[in-house]
Structures are given as C-alpha cells and as structure tokens.
Amino acid sequence: MVVSSDESVLIVGAGCFGISTAYHLLQRGFTDVTVLDRSETLPASDAASTDINKVVRTSYSDIFYAQLARDAIQEWKKKDEWGDIYRECGFLALDSTDERLYVSKAYVNDVALGLRTVKFSSGDAMRTVFPDSVKTGPAFEGASGYLNLDSGWVFATRGVEMMMSRVLALGGKVMSGKAVTGLIRQDGRTSGVTLADGSSISASLVVIASGSWTASTFRDIDLDDKKFVSTGHAIATIQLTQEEAAWYRDVPVVFDFRTGFYIFPPTDDNIVKLAFHGPGVVHYPARDTDNPVSTPRTVSSHRDDGQSITLSSLRRLRSSLRGIYPAIAEKPFATTRLCWYTESSDSDWVIGYYPSDPGLLLATSGSGHAYKFLPVIGRIVSDAIEGKLEPAIAQKFAVDRNQTEDRFDPSRGILRPVDLITEPLCTPEDLLPYSGQDIGGG
Incomplete structure (x- = not known):
C-alpha cells in the first residue's frame, strides 16, 4: 500500500x-x-x-x-x-594507474555517456590543464586520471x-x-x-x-x-586577493581519489574551499548508554567551537594543498567546519x-x-x-x-572514522600561515 x-x-x-x-x-x-x-x-x-x-x-x-x-x-x-x-569549470580526477580503481571505471562510464573527457597517462600531461600562472605541486607526480569537461x-x-x-x-x-x-x-x-x-x-x-x-x-x-552512521568531514576555506584569485579562476575542481582531498576554483568572493571526503570522524556525546549513536557536533550543540575541525585534519588539508597548489598553501585558513552527513558502508x-x-x-x-x-x-x-x-x-x-x-575496508586503505573525543581540535592560532614566504604565482 x-x-x-x-x-x-x-x-x-x-x-x-x-x-x-x-x-x-x-x-x-x-x-x-x-x-x-x-x-x-x-x-x-x-x-x-x-x-x-x-x-x-x-x-x-x-x-x-x-x-x-x-x-x-x-x-x-x-x-x-x-x-x-x-x-561548469570541469572536474579533474586523480588516481593511480590501476585500471581496477574508481577513476578508471568512472572514465569508462563517462565515455559511454558521451561526455567530454580528456584522459591523461601522466601527471606532467595533467598539468597542461592549468593556466601558466598556476604552479602545481608534487601530487601530480606518478598520477594518472582524466578531465571531465561536463562537470x-x-x-x-x-x-x-x-x-x-x-x-x-x-x-x-x-x-x-x-x-x-x-x-x-x-x-x-x-x-x-x-x-x-x-x-x-x-x-x-x-x-x-x-x-x-x-x-x-x-x-x-x-x-x-x-x-x-553520522560522520563529520573536514572543510576549510582560504580568502584570496583579487590578483591571486585571477590566477586560479579558470582551473577545474581537482579531486585526488588517492587521498580524498579536493579543492574548488575561487568563488565570486575569491574564496577557495578545500576538503576531505572520508573517512571523517564520529562523535558519541552519550557514552554511558548501551547503544551509543554518533551525533553531529556543530554550532548548534557547541556554539563556541562547533566550527572547529581536528588539528590532524587541518594539517592534512595544508599538506594536501601543498601537493596541488603550493603557491597558496601557506596562506591562513579563513574558516573551518566539520560537514556532517549520514553514510552507509x-x-x-x-x-x-x-x-x-x-x-x-x-x-x-x-x-x-x-x-x-x-x-x-x-x-x-x-x-x-x-x-x-x-x-x-x-x-x-x-x-x-x-x-x-x-x-570502510582497511585492506583497501580505507579506514573507519576516528572518534572525535580522541582528537584535539584546532585553535584560531592553528589557522595562521606556516611561514611568511612569498606566495606569488607562476
């Protein structure tokens, strides 16, 4: 019925x-x-x-x-x-060369659907996607993947x-x-x-x-x-100047499926968002029950620090950013957030x-x-x-x-979410740049 x-x-x-x-x-x-x-x-x-x-x-x-x-x-x-x-800026998917992996299968599906794609067999070839003003980092070394122009x-x-x-x-x-x-x-x-x-x-x-x-x-x-299972996933943003944003205005979304790291082009307000997809964190506020349930920890429940991500995630985000766009990797993070969603295994x-x-x-x-x-x-x-x-x-x-x-299969390198209570949260000081080095493009 x-x-x-x-x-x-x-x-x-x-x-x-x-x-x-x-x-x-x-x-x-x-x-x-x-x-x-x-x-x-x-x-x-x-x-x-x-x-x-x-x-x-x-x-x-x-x-x-x-x-x-x-x-x-x-x-x-x-x-x-x-x-x-x-x-529609395009979507650049990075992975290893193993034909059994996610990106290789996704490429086959996109081609079957008649979508505009450009396949790359090396990281150097992949770097040609970016304008000359953009310096790319070591994450492209040893990578393969493809550009989907219809995304x-x-x-x-x-x-x-x-x-x-x-x-x-x-x-x-x-x-x-x-x-x-x-x-x-x-x-x-x-x-x-x-x-x-x-x-x-x-x-x-x-x-x-x-x-x-x-x-x-x-x-x-x-x-x-x-x-x-409710899991939280680390997000951060960087505020670029008008000049900096112009360097990255015409880049695609970049998603490294080897690490789960992804990064967007600048918004109209010159904000760049970067994040991780998986495995995230879980949060159990009621641990004395027989059946603890992961529950979002956000500004609704923890107003003072509900936007904070774990310090380890923050460091991973900056390290991953160095691997993609090293020229902006030492800029301060403007905001952080745990994005919570329910997921199935x-x-x-x-x-x-x-x-x-x-x-x-x-x-x-x-x-x-x-x-x-x-x-x-x-x-x-x-x-x-x-x-x-x-x-x-x-x-x-x-x-x-x-x-x-x-x-969540450890044999494939995909670990289960970690318990938020075991992880220190980042502080405002942690969002500051790591050094005062020149961040010029090129």
Whole structure:
C-alpha cells in the first residue's frame, strides 16, 4: 500500500533530500506536503547542504549515479530556473594507474555517456590543464586520471533556497524551529511525529530526511549502524586577493581519489574551499548508554567551537594543498567546519519504506554525494513513495538490503572514522600561515 496524492505527507528535514522530495511531490499533484526542520533559520546553518559550494560531477564508477548526475546537470544548466549558480569549470580526477580503481571505471562510464573527457597517462600531461600562472605541486607526480569537461560546482546554499521557494510557490508548507523528537506509531504503523515543544503532528506518511541527525533522533526504530552512521568531514576555506584569485579562476575542481582531498576554483568572493571526503570522524556525546549513536557536533550543540575541525585534519588539508597548489598553501585558513552527513558502508543511499510500516519512508544516508542531485533526487524518493521504482533500484536503496560491499575496508586503505573525543581540535592560532614566504604565482 502506497500513499495517494490527496493524503498528507510530512517530511522531516529541509535539506537536499527533504526539500527536493517536497518539490517533486507537489509537481506530481500532491496537495498536502509539509516540511519540518529543527533549525529556527532556514536553510539550517549546520546542514550538509548549507555550504559555499558542492562538486557536481558525473564521474562515478557506478553507472546509475553517473546517469543520474548527467540528468541533474541538464537541470542545473537551465538558467531560467537556476540562474548562474552552476559553474561548469570541469572536474579533474586523480588516481593511480590501476585500471581496477574508481577513476578508471568512472572514465569508462563517462565515455559511454558521451561526455567530454580528456584522459591523461601522466601527471606532467595533467598539468597542461592549468593556466601558466598556476604552479602545481608534487601530487601530480606518478598520477594518472582524466578531465571531465561536463562537470563543475554549484553554489550550495543558494540552490536549497531556490528549491525551498519553489515548494512554497506550489503550496507546500515549510516550518522552521520544529525539532522532531520521535515517531507516533499505532499498531505498528507510523501516524505522525512528536515535537520538542510537546506538540505532535499527524500525517498519512512520514518521510525521514533528517540527514546526519537521523540515527540520533529516531532511536525508537531499529536503524542498522552500517547504513546510518553520522560522520563529520573536514572543510576549510582560504580568502584570496583579487590578483591571486585571477590566477586560479579558470582551473577545474581537482579531486585526488588517492587521498580524498579536493579543492574548488575561487568563488565570486575569491574564496577557495578545500576538503576531505572520508573517512571523517564520529562523535558519541552519550557514552554511558548501551547503544551509543554518533551525533553531529556543530554550532548548534557547541556554539563556541562547533566550527572547529581536528588539528590532524587541518594539517592534512595544508599538506594536501601543498601537493596541488603550493603557491597558496601557506596562506591562513579563513574558516573551518566539520560537514556532517549520514553514510552507509556501501555508499548507497537509503530510500524506501521502513519494513512492515506503510506510514514511514526513509530518504537519507547521502554518504557525502547527494547534493549534486538536488534537482532530481526528489524524483527518486517520489517514485519510492508511489511504488514506481524499478525493482533493481528499489533493492539498491532498500532500508533492509544486505550490504555486499564495505566501503570502510582497511585492506583497501580505507579506514573507519576516528572518534572525535580522541582528537584535539584546532585553535584560531592553528589557522595562521606556516611561514611568511612569498606566495606569488607562476
């Protein structure tokens, strides 16, 4: 049994999954769609989707995501809907020469999709991608990879704001300051949610799209810790001068899949963002329980230092930056942040009805690669709500699927997240440049 378009749908979370789902449901004729979010101000300042920018790439080793990303990019390019928030600067993927690895498989998929690609067999060849004004570092030595010209990045917060405006224009409701504390269940079926202020809201269907707060908020249902682990990932920004930004204005997004380090071109405000994807950190605020659950540590819970990343991550970011763009590697970091998201150990999303509960559907476990799909990810969730997903895709994202691959595999050099309590946090002094050397380009 699936919900019909005249029944009420209550979505918990106004981030990428939640707001896109609301939009697509309203587009399909659903008439009673409400989105709740814990944050008083939307988009929530500490949500993963609230960020300067996000990578938009088709370069996936999994053909499903590659095709879906291609569809998303076709939507991002519609300037009458999205303005100029999508910037197609290209995506440069670095890896080793092993044909079995992620980048090699992604290249095959991009070529099969007819995308514009340039393959490189050496780091020296890869350096030709960059303008003469840009000095590249030792990370390119011994590397291979390719440039995908049909990819780039998007202004992330603005995208959520624009999608939220569309939801409101279509008659949907978006309610801020509504922290959900649990589910109302009757005879094994979810019929609504309880709120922190003691009130409750009923609905025919509740969609959990609460991102990194999923496992810690909904402890009353059995969420497999292989599919619902909240992890934080280090981000930093550097403020360039107008002259410095001009050197890097025409570079692609660079992603080193050997280390998880990636870096963007400057924004219009001359800000460069750099980050790591995986393995991140976990945070257990309640350690005296039988079942501790990783919970985001952000400005919402730790106002004074909620933006801090670990000192070891900060040092790794600077070291990795030296490997890509040594000319700016000693500049001070302007800001840092832990970007929290829920991930599954196989990196696939969780989208589907909770087993034996037709009143509850999950749309979460973005695993650090959901935002680029903002224009279309709600289509997948809406298909799941209406029971229209192809069987293979439904199984791929099923809540109760068996994990066939563990992304956190030490034998492949992919370690599990470290416990945040064991890691010292960076201080404002740690953000300062390492030396006063000249940072000129060339």
